[in-house]
Amino acid sequence: MVRAKQEDVKVENLWRRFKEDADPLARDELILAYSPLVKYVAGRMGTGLPAHIEEADLISYGLLGLIGALERFDPGRNIKFETYAISRIKGSIIDELRALDWVPRSVRSWARQVERAVTKLENELRRAPADEEIAGELDVTLDEFHSILNQISSASIIALDEFWTLAGTGGDKVTLMDTIEDSSSPDPSRAFDIQAVKEILADAIRRLPEREKIVIGLYYYEGLTLKEIGEVLGVTESRISQLHTKAILRLKGRIKEELEPGVLSG
Numbered sequence: 001m002v003r004a005k006q007e008d009v010k011v012e013n014l015w016r017r018f019k020e021d022a023d024p025l026a027r028d029e030l031i032l033a034y035s036p037l038v039k040y041v042a043g044r045m046g047t048g049l050p051a052h053i054e055e056a057d058l059i060s061y062g063l064l065g066l067i068g069a070l071e072r073f074d075p076g077r078n079i080k081f082e083t084y085a086i087s088r089i090k091g092s093i094i095d096e097l098r099a100l101d102w103v104p105r106s107v108r109s110w111a112r113q114v115e116r117a118v119t120k121l122e123n124e125l126r127r128a129p130a131d132e133e134i135a136g137e138l139d140v141t142l143d144e145f146h147s148i149l150n151q152i153s154s155a156s157i158i159a160l161d162e163f164w165t166l167a168g169t170g171g172d173k174v175t176l177m178d179t180i181e182d183s184s185s186p187d188p189s190r191a192f193d194i195q196a197v198k199e200i201l202a203d204a205i206r207r208l209p210e211r212e213k214i215v216i217g218l219y220y221y222e223g224l225t226l227k228e229i230g231e232v233l234g235v236t237e238s239r240i241s242q243l244h245t246k247a248i249l250r251l252k253g254r255i256k257e258e259l260e261p262g263v264l265s266g
Contacts, residue, residue, distance in 0.1 A: 038062035065092025119253035153245040204254040212247035
């Protein structure tokens with residue numbers, strides 16, 4: 001307990017030296033102190049990525065995000081630096097991976113087609129469509145549809161952590177799952193946009209089929225892995241991956257449908 005308090009005092013002192021005195025040594029020590037955050041985020045995001053993308057590369061991308069977070073963070077704000085930094089680290093890794101363009105175009109195309117098919121069927125049927133109905137809409141067999149979901153899942157690194165750019169904010173970004181407000185410079189229009197996304201997302205999650213809702217809850221709120229969720233529900237990890245992918249595409253389709261053009265751009 002005493003050691004933890006001493007560490008807190010040490011970190012607070014580093015922040016003061018860095019922000020008030022522009023001490024480069026304090027900056028370097030803060031990078032070292034918070035570097036485990038980068039390894040944590042890189043490890044979680046690396047799951048399911050192609051083998052040629054190494055965790056060391058993700059860590060190097062994430063360090064850029066951490067450094068940017070240190071430069072931009074205001075210790076006087078009423079949020080923890082860890083919360084702010086994780087968001088920036090994720091964003092940095094995602095930007096670098098997008099620049100590599102490692103996801104095959106065919107997979108991106110299938111993701112868009114599945115998303116549109118699910119949204120169309122939901123509107124027509126007034127319920128969540130079954131796998132067989134989605135496969136029929138896509139004009140593929142059920143096995144082919146499951147294979148498509150597996151391909152999308154292996155290429156889907158961002159899911160609900162995907163960053164969206166708020167229109168009219170000069171490029172500010174938010175995730176679908178959480179947003180960070182700057183209490184020192186409130187922007188009512190930006191807050192309104194963020195709240196709109198939150199409400200639409202919450203409603204879309206409530207309308208998910210029960211199993212998909214459970215998967216989303218266990219994965220994003222309880223922090224379970226897909227394998228652990230499979231053990232809870234008594235199905236394979238592959239099946240959980242398919243359920244997760246369907247849920248994400250369903251949520252994204254619903255959000256795009258509900259938001260007016262220009263509010264957000266992915």
